[in-house]
Amino acid sequence: MLRYICNRLLQLIPILFAISLIVFIIIQLPPGDFLTTYVEQLRLTGTEVADSTIANLKAQYGLDQPLYAQYLLWMKNMILHGDLGTSIQWNMPVSEVIGDRLMLTIIISLISLIVVWAIAIPIGIYSATHQYSFGDYFFSFIGFIGLAVPGFLIALILVYIVFTQTGVSITGLFSPEYQGAPWSWDKVWNMLPRLAIPVVIIGMSGTAGLIRITRGMLLDELSKQYVITARAKGVAEQKLLFKYPVRMAINPLISTIGWTLPALISGEAIVSIVLNLPTTGPVLLKALMVQDMYLAGSFLLILSVLTVCGTLISDILLAALDPRIRFGGVNR
């Protein structure tokens, strides 16, 4: 097991390296470097910038060096000092802008993942055991809608319906009195009911996909010989179902974290823009709009790294659950 984990950790290194490279390229993509934009902004607000200041700033960010040196400097600052660069829009270190928002993104994504499972597994089992029944068709239809309607549209329509029916605006995560308050239990308590709506919306498409997978897997399992044998021996239907086929069918849930998680984080970004949640989405959008590339790049980097870590955890969990994978990894 330990060897398997080490193996996977080693495989992580090239992927993380490649991600950082992609993000660095994206940071460099917009025309002009961030200093030009920064100086431009200062000029617009009326501050004259001396040439010597520009030269100093250039040296500070290594902008007078070739690209590969800039990349190395960026990596060095990030790994050694946790310094992700400076946000020109907020005029403070990127890590300070990101902090709280990132935590909320993680919390919302994880809760969504749990909600997706909690909804999709029972429905998947029901659909498979009652194939072609009314319920099966009903959930398939709902699933199709969930796949077809993008999260931001559901959010938009939901906000509209709630507003016209009750006059309450459900955007944001906190009531006004808690908006700027420091974290406390009251604040968390205030947040929880407001979390429900984004979590359900974000989980919608993932749930739809997972229902189909669970249903398909379980149907495959149910038609296998061992089920027939067990049934012939007179094993009670409930026990028969939950003891083996369901356990087998649930296996891919963990292995699909690898693509469920990026999808959730992806969906979270856009839904939180519509619902105006204080998470990473709105800041990422604003940063991209004003080409505050260090901030935007850092978000992309951290979200990707999070996803990679999620996938790693899911692989390890899967190996712990399924000996075939564990030993397969060692033998190879």
Next chain:
Amino acid sequence: MSSVMSRMRRGIRHGLIRRKSHEPRMDTKEVYEAASQWRLIWWKFKKHKLAMIAVPVLLLLYLMAALCDFISPTLPVTRFADYKNAPPQKIRFIDESGFHLQPFVYDMKQQTDKETFRRSFTTDTTKKYPIQLFVKGEPYKLLGLFQTDVHLFGNEQAQAPIFLMGTDSLGRDLFTRILYGARISLSFGLVGILLTLVLGLLMGGISGYLGGFVDSSIQRLIDLLVCIPTIPLWMALAAALPRSWTPLQLYFGMIVIFSVIDWTGLARVVRGKVLALREEDFTMAARLSGASDMRIITKHLLPSFSSYIIVSTSLAIPSTILGETALSFLGLGLQPPAVSWGVLLQDAQNLQTLAYQPWLLWPAAFLVVTVLMFNFLGDGLRDAADPYK
């Protein structure tokens, strides 16, 4: 297995008897066994009811998009200064003098609430505009070829207010704009998939056929692309497109962005199939008789899994359309004056606007129907893809 076969045959027999009742009856089993793969796929596809609904609906949508300038009563840029933020009009058949066969709409009058200063519209029953077919209106080029000014419906008065789905804040007819938006949004799905298809086939094919180092490096590349959350990545790349580009340049720029990220799914399918097929006896036979790699791939491998490619393609089109809409909705994709469904939905972002002008959500309805129909189609194709099962 055998029960499935017999069920299939029974279904086909019914289909056959209905379809070819004028032909002399032949042994249906023989027909089934002699039928080509594509014929079998068609027979099986026909049994998927939702997919059979999806085909005509999609054809209709694409037809509407192609003929948008003819169907729409006006042009997407025409402003009706007196009818800003006007609600959709009811098409009526009954007026004070009774029922008329020709539908008509009443005029609208703008009023300002004295307390809130909100402007709203009331129906003005004194003036009515009959809806006429094939009226002369704004000139346009049909399909970009024929200069004409005939519109499917409208009123002969140029400034007649006929707004099936209301107007936006500049007084432009939303129905017209949705139709023109369909042209961009729907074509984006098709054109976008072409490049994705080329990339996916090429990378997947190479990966599966050559194997070894090339295979594993392409696989690692796919792993890498899969683990970056798509929407933030799209957003970052779309934001990097120069703002000075023309709408057409932006359109193709976005297509490149989508294809560069989206090819991975297709490449996986193709690789899996190629890996399985290159071990088959017929591939070996072709190789032994001296066929070149290229010939084996194009003549023997590709045809045997083309149905799977069609399935993945039909499932990838809606996700491309959705992606374009999402980005344009956020303001990172296509920009006005280009009209796509996402650009139209930009107006509906604000809760206040939505509360008073809910008709701005109409583009969303078109989007949902389109994506739903593509999903049904893909589902039907997936069931039919392997008719020998």
